[in-house]
Amino acid sequence: MNIFVAKLSYNTSEDQVRSAFESFGQVDSVKIITDKFDGRSKGYGFVEMPDDSEGQAAIDDLNDSEMDGRQIVVKKARPREDNNRRGGGGGGGGGFNRRY
Numbered sequence: 001m002n003i004f005v006a007k008l009s010y011n012t013s014e015d016q017v018r019s020a021f022e023s024f025g026q027v028d029s030v031k032i033i034t035d036k037f038d039g040r041s042k043g044y045g046f047v048e049m050p051d052d053s054e055g056q057a058a059i060d061d062l063n064d065s066e067m068d069g070r071q072i073v074v075k076k077a078r079p080r081e082d083n084n085r086r087g088g089g090g091g092g093g094g095g096f097n098r099r100y
Contacts, residue, residue, distance in 0.1 A: 001055030002077040006044040008032065009068040014045070020067060021047050025054030046077055
């Protein structure tokens, strides 16, 4: 189960998150999302737990709990939507129109 964790303190480490979730079962991975330019935490991340019932227990117990001085949000992660951020057409123009 992929779990979304939000409202984390910018100082919370992946080890702290792992420790909290491991009390409910096996944790495959923990990833706190960081800014690609300065490496600072964005205050949210993801936890992967192989057993759905353990993952749901973690969600039920940890949502709205306190971690590192902050009340965190924990819920099942939604699948990423393929919103193709490259944009879609439009625009153009610029320059001049040729008429033959």
